Amino acid sequence: MKKIISSLSFALVLISTSSFAADNYLLEPELSSVSFTTIKNQFVVEPATINTLSGELNKSGEFTIDVDLKGISTGIPIRDNRLNELFFESVKYPEVEVSGKVDLSALSSGPKKLVIPAKVTLYGKTKSINFPVVVLEEGNRVMVSSSSAVIIGASDFGIPSENLTKLAATVGGIKISDRVPVSLTLVFKK
Template sequence: MKILKNKLPILLLFLLGTFSAQAQKYITKNGNVKFEASVPSFEEVAAESKSTSAVLETSTGDFAALTLMKGFRFKVALMEEHFNENYVESDKYPKATFKGKIEDFDASQITTTEKTVTITGDLTLHGKTKKVSSTAKISKSGTGFKITGNFIVKPEDFGIEIPKIVSKKVADKVTVDYNFLLNKQ
């Protein structure tokens, strides 16, 4: 028993090391997020950010992402300016965040073949937070994971006002596509 007492701290360190070795984070700082709010017969309303940060905790399936609003690029510079100044008010609300979970996530079950999963969590945009759910595809890619999917949001749900003069030119439902290649931290 005395031998076990002397070895207890070593055993605890070993067990904690084993658990923390299983808890692995995979990250990216250059995830791709696009949104499309175009309406047929009018100019394209779409933008892309190639600098979204995201993290996946493989032991829990927790997933989080952060996009800087001024990181979105439009084909038309004036549209980008209006987006930042009049719609999402980027100076006041500089980022959009998502914090959620991949449901029933088990890293050992992910292979190079895409698997369909559901990601559910809170999207915070323009100072408002709403629950969102997305069907996504996840697969192993090299030493990490690839996650792609999309979801739909309504600007009104986040307090983003579309001026009446352009309301017919902007969709009331915006499709958001994402593509993340997350590597071991």
């Protein structure tokens, strides 16, 4: 009898866990990315992408996204290393965390252009940022893409100006902008 009761209890836990999981969306990292562009010497534009993302969107519209800074890709490995080590100090601050809430009921009638407020934690400091996006719920996926870039400054998150100076020294001391445009593409699957 104890075996039957414990088997039934285990089955109920599995059923409740799987129905909870079925209501949630997980981020598909192979289809998602965060992109930014550095600007040096006022005219040299260098794109970068981070594809090492994980996250979740629950049925209430609450989301969390973790961005692993070690996944920065500029197409030039030494630049990736310098950004990680000298600028972001990713050994101490390995991730950017983003959280917020979106009204999923607003998506029932097709794609929507929204501004989603989110809390972004970078370099140990949290700041609220509004992300202008287009959101589409299609079948078992929710897709989010920037409708315009968000300008983010290193000083907004307390990244020391010395980090930018050290980075600039590796390329002959030329001036590198403290501010960068950031865009995102996120795909969540139920």
